[in-house]
Amino acid sequence: MDDQASSRLVIYTLLEKLVKCDQVASAQEAFEYCAEDPPDLILMDVFMPDINGHQACKTLSSNPKTQHIPVIFVTGSISDAEQEKCWNAGGVDFVQKPVNATTLINRVKSHLTHKIKTDLLEHLIYTDRLTGSYNRHYLEDSLPDITRDSVRDNTPLSLAVFDIDYFKQFNDEYGHLEGDACLLRLARTIKDALLRPMDRLIRVGGEEFLVILPDTDENGASTVCKRVITAIHQLAMPHKKSSLGRVTISGGAATYRPHKPDTIDDIMLKADQCLYKAKDNGRDTFTYIDAEGRVQDEAQ
């Protein structure tokens, strides 16, 4: 990111064979680029019209979606004062202009390697090893941010909880290896039933899954629940110890609405209560809270 064409040309030419590289000429363009497809690293000029590099870096650092992007400042001055400003703005490093190609390439390599390792570590921390879905750590760390997005955008946020019916009996009957295979297949099926990249599947317990559905109202949550339960039912996985003769799943859903009294924890509790009601209703079904706050069973 540099307002000067010659600087962009130098950096782009030196890096294009090493990494996929794009260039923008202003901070505003950089914000739009990052919102669309966050890069793994930003090389940022300092002295620019409108929004300077320090301000741009602070803006990126204050946004949860872009705060993890490392920023290397490319600056004409590396005076003590300038270095201080770069670090305070949240930069991870700086390269002096005119750019020395070897230094630039090695700094970029070093920070990209670090970023890849950090991303991998984050992936391992937040991913359930058995099913590949997110885990409870992810839920704890991300739900506050997702809720904040819902408040900021003033959009509903639905939570749907699913629990495999008679899963203990399945394990007892078929053994834990088959139980694990069943969990993996069900997780994949639920994931396939979520049609938007923004929807997240989280394994919150042994046989319990949570689906986070941003920008989704009560009707949308009901539609997703129906799709998930039908998809699992249609797998027709045999289950001798279930009265239904196959592996099934039950669900409960509730919707968080910004500026309404219920907190996201209240909504989680309500979704859980709906799940219990679906179990009471005979399983292989779901219950949800509708837009008027009434408990609704799946329409048969």
Add this chain to the structure above:
Amino acid sequence: MSDLPVLDKPSALSRLMNNEALYNKLIHIFIEQVSNLPPFQADINNVSSDLLLAVHSLKGSAGEIGASALHGELTRVEHRMKYEPEELTDSDFQQVNEQIARLLDVIDPHR
């Protein structure tokens, strides 16, 4: 007048991993940039952000092509514009203009 060379092409090329094609593009951009600029003049009472940006940008381009004397002159003028504007004189900008002319004699002699 600065003791620095008007053009230190070997250093610039070395910084660019001896990418001659890239260097030639930078020369072309520099010539275009200079041709679009009016001669620098000091407005002692009003250091505009546009003038500061023009000085800063030209300093960057000069550094990239190894125009050491001009780069040094622009670094000095930029510093003065930012931190000691009351010290700015016409002669500061006169020296910048002279360095630009000297440099163009070397990189664009047939202009």
